[in-house]
Amino acid sequence: MRGFLFISALCAATLVGHAQTKPKKAAPAPQKETTTVTNDGYNIPVTITPLKNCWVYIGCYYGKFRNVVDSAWMDENSKAVFSGKAKLPGGIYFLVSPRHTILSEFLMDDVQKFSVATDTLHPDQVVITGSAENALYQKYTSFLAKKGPELTALQNQLKDAHTAADTARIREQLTAGNKELNDYRDTLVNQNPNSMLALFLNAIKQPEPPPAPKLANGRIDSLFPARYVKEHYWDNIPLHDDRLLRTPFFDDHKLEPYLKYYVRPEPDSVIEDINYILLSSRAGKDMFKYLLGRFTDKYINPEIMGQDKVFIFLFNNYFSKGDTLWLSTKQKEYIFNRAYSLMANQIGEQAAVLDLVDTSGKPSPMYAQKAPFTFVLFWDPNCGHCKEMVPRIDSMYEAKWKAKGIKIYAVNIDEKANDAWKKYIKDNHLKGWLHVYQTKEQRDADVANGRANYRQLYDVFQTPTMYLLDDQKRIIAKKLSLEQFDEVMSAKKKTDSK
Structure with a gap:
């Protein structure tokens, strides 16, 4: 229908x-009825x-x-x-x-x-x-x-x-x-x-597309109907009209299907589409506020890798320009901190420098490690999820990655647990990894010099947190499953070999 x-x-x-x-x-006190x-x-x-x-x-x-x-x-x-x-x-x-x-x-x-x-x-x-x-x-x-x-x-x-x-x-x-x-x-x-x-x-x-035209080769353009619907999806819909917001259909049956079926998942495509919607709704006080919040919630912790770039766009073009006076101090603090944490680790960008020390206290800079891929792991020896994930990573490393020259740069985020960290490394035979941590002196130096800590630069607010870097130490994947990281490496090697 x-x-x-x-x-x-x-x-x-x-x-x-x-x-x-x-x-x-x-019950209230009796009052004279009035209309x-x-x-x-x-x-x-x-x-x-x-x-x-x-x-x-x-x-x-x-x-x-x-x-x-x-x-x-x-x-x-x-x-x-x-x-x-x-x-x-x-x-x-x-x-x-x-x-x-x-x-x-x-x-x-x-x-x-x-x-x-x-x-x-x-x-x-x-x-x-x-x-x-x-x-x-x-x-x-x-x-x-x-x-x-x-x-x-x-x-x-x-x-x-x-x-x-x-x-x-x-x-x-x-x-x-x-x-x-x-x-x-x-x-x-x-x-x-x-x-x-x-x-x-x-x-x-819903827009109803006319019959699809033929392509130059004589075939019917099978993509025309979807393209037509997207191009005319918002025709005759005043997105600035706040009355549309107070309906049961606008989000679930109009906006959500558009985002799901007609917006390509690539961050730049998403940015183009949602920016059009936001600009069109700007004259509507409630609608603009709702949509900006809706998109922020969706892309601040996105389901698809790399779409946090959309949130960075929203931050740079709306939040940082003072268009959000309705936010509480706590909300502003969260959004600004989240934006600053994500800016330094966007897909395709150069990874932030990690100059940490190994288990013996010897400097072991990440950029000094030469490898076709560098797998960066932030973990805690007392973290239950880490104890499940680290052995799986080591199995993948021993079975596939080691022979391909892939390096694992594993960062212990809790220097107070160094004894437990070293014991875990020894007990689980984590050989061939680069095991590092940040000393208290290094952390104090960051504070004294106003430098961002690696926790902010790599958005490390839960463990384990994982990144994949290419041979130039550019971020090519983050926060995926172990199997997905492996698939990214395989796909990248196939692409580079063409």
């Missing part, structure tokens, strides 16, 4: 967001049958999160009033039960004086009065309530089809049903182009 039906089974979902204000525990406020702010009387004498809430979506934004006391007549002096940001909101489950959804547009009536047994049968946007929204959801199950049933029938004739018949019905749904959406958008619903329907709409 083209697009995404954002009115679905959310009514049964459990609220996972955190309230912005602490929920009240006791009038100034022109500013919001006033939303609600009726939720059969709830009585309890606290209820309204919440909104916020990217991947759901947040409670206000609470109200429900009286013995199942009535409550949500009100505030400042208007709420636009988007899709929902009523929340005392058990923090989502009941009914509604739109929050600029007109924030309307009433909502629903029933906990039938939360989909919500009645909203006094809001033109919600009247349109209800009309659309009523259509979906009928059409959605029909299409779902056809999809299930298609899975169970046993003959080619049945498959063809069901596919034809699905095509017709999808066309009816999309035509209905298009009609709503064309008739109400300035509505919030039109904004959302345009946002969930």
